Amino acid sequence: MSRPVIVCVDDEIAVLDSLRRELSEAFEDHCEIETALGGKDAIALVQDLVEDHCDLSVIIADYLMPDIKGDEVLHQVHQLSPQTLKIMLTGQANVDGISNAINTAQLYHYIAKPWQPEDLQLTVREALNSYQQEQKILEYQQNLERKVQERTQELTQTLNTLKTTQAELIQAEKMAALGQLVAGVAHEINTPVGNALLAASVLNNETDSLTQVYDQGALKRSTLTSYLQTAQDSSDLILQNLQGAAALIQNFKQVAVDQTSHEQREFEIIPYIESVLTNLEPKLKQTCHTVAVTGDAALKTISYPGALSQIVTNLVMNSLLHAYEPGQAGYLRFEVTQHRDRIIIEYSDDGCGIPTEYQQKIFEPFFTTGRDQGGSGLGLHIVHNLVTQTLEGILRCESEVALGTRFILDLPLTLVGERAYARG
Ligand SMILES: Nc1ncnc2c1ncn2[C@@H]1O[C@H](COP(=O)(O)OP(=O)(O)OP(=O)(O)O)[C@@H](O)[C@H]1O
Ligand SMILES: [Mg+2]
Incomplete structure (x- = not known):
């Protein structure tokens, strides 16, 4: 991450020089110190810093400046970089300017001119600390939000997978039920069809024998009577069993075919x-x-x-x-x-x-x-x-x-x- 930047704004070069000097003494090794001569300069500088994604931690602005007053400068800086802590330097007890800056730019502190270097350094140190804390909290919040989003996405995905699995399971269950039904029907139909087949082959054999006897001209009344009895029994059996099979198939159709x-x-x-x-x-x-x-x-x-x-x-x-x-x-x-x-x-x-x-x-x-x-x-x-x-x-x-x-x-x-x- 880039080093924190402190911006000083005043319309007098001498003031800017002393600000730079005093701040450099305390913060040079871990902060960048930038200066702007007047309000317009300051706003342009802040715009550049924001565009370059610099870590603009603190801005110290004089109140009385000929182009734009300090409270307005801070207000505009606040629009560009809300997280930057704003400090105002005021030569006179200008209550209006301070209260304006508090209301519109969330003024962090004001320092009366002339100031003691120790006071300035202390205020800026506290501002830098407070800025860092805020940034940490912000980062933590963003992390948390990202994690919540990630988790939500994961959960949504899991839920979707679950829904698909559920639908697949229901479908599989239906297919299994149908499969079971088909297997069952096949099994059930086996018996009546087997019986009918047996009866049909008995009838077939008996008819063959009867034809032979008849062809030889040796057909007796008793043989014919016995054949007729067998034919009656066999056809009864065939009919009964095929009716059973037909009923099973009919039932099966009712279950399997679309009922609408x-x-x-x-x-x-x-x-x-x-x-x-x-x-x-x-x-x-x-x-x-x-x-x-x-x-x-x-x-x-x-x-x-x-x-x-x-x-x-x-x-x-x-x-x-x-x-x-x-x-x-x-x-x-x-x-x-x-x-x-x-x-x-x-x-x-x-x-x-x-x-x-x-x-x-x-x-x-x-x-x-x-x-x-x-x-x-x-x-x-x-x-x-x-x-x-x-x-x-x-x-x-x-x-x-x-x-x-x-x-x-x-x-x-x-x-x-x-x-x-x-x-x-
Ligand atoms: N009113 C009832 N009283 C006593 N038991 C019953 C009654 N209704 C159904 N059952 C029981 O439930 C079982 C299943 O009934 P279901 O109608 O599915 O088959 P089923 O009557 O045996 O054969 P199907 O209806 O296919 O000819 C029956 O075999 C019987 O044991
Ligand atoms: Mg029944």
Whole structure:
């Protein structure tokens, strides 16, 4: 860093000389001492020093000068170099000039003329010290600000990285779920397709044998009867297994394919649920259950009726399949209520309930306790996707063993995105 500069300003050369001499005695070895003859000179000198980035620590200016008065000089110096400490020399007790300089140039000190060299040296020494302290504080502040800025930048970067990582993780999770689903579907489909293949090859062999016997003209009635029985059994098996495989593929499509392909419209919720239940009537008729739908029948929503239909079907079918013993009479209920801009649909049964350890898993694909009855474990997974993605709602399950199960669907009354899209 350059050496501190002390500037002396007076309109008398003799005064400037004595100032230079006295200051040199005390500060020559670590300061530059510059002089200016009059106010204009002083301002020009200060301008040069500022442009050259010199360390202008102290300026001592006479008050009474013919071109510009000391207080005005210091005021202008203050504009150019605010951190410089200003000292005024005054020959007379000129209170106005001093107070002016205090107000407009933050005057550090004033020295009365004639001065004692020791007084001058002491005042300048203190000024230099004080200037250095100020500079240190300033430097410290700038350092601190720079560090804060650097840290903020680092933190912003970290935050951005975190956000990207989070998005990537979510994406990876989705892909993993899809991968799991594909693997699961492949595994699930293997059994019915394998069975169908076995039955088909049995049918094929039997048909070959029958053709041979027939060609030889040795076909007996009993052989034909036995063949027909095998053909019937095999085709039943093929049909049953291929239907199972087709259902699995259908379910898989529902999960994997974009679900927004369903149509969206305004409809009355309760009549709509009732119509879905009517479709389930053939199944319900085989049981002794009572089904109720309660709530304001006029309540309307703008949503995807197709999705709601799948949800209702899955929930009711689950109660029929999993909640009751054969012949047991249950009470199944849909309660629909509106809370401001939300629709709450609560579906409950009073069946066997779901053990706590299973409650975490029921929405996972392929979790089922009914595999031997043909359950694939995709039903509630689909319901969960439909509620949270297609209908943009929240799905919860509360269940207690021996008391029953309740699914709570918290849905937006209106799907805003699609409405905005339709308007725009
Ligand atoms: N109302 C209910 N009462 C008791 N258990 C239930 C009920 N609903 C679901 N469960 C349990 O949650 C499991 C998962 O249900 P989910 O609908 O996903 O599969 P699933 O019904 O077994 O097969 P799928 O629906 O694919 O044919 C069921 O196997 C059953 O154990
Ligand atoms: Mg199910």
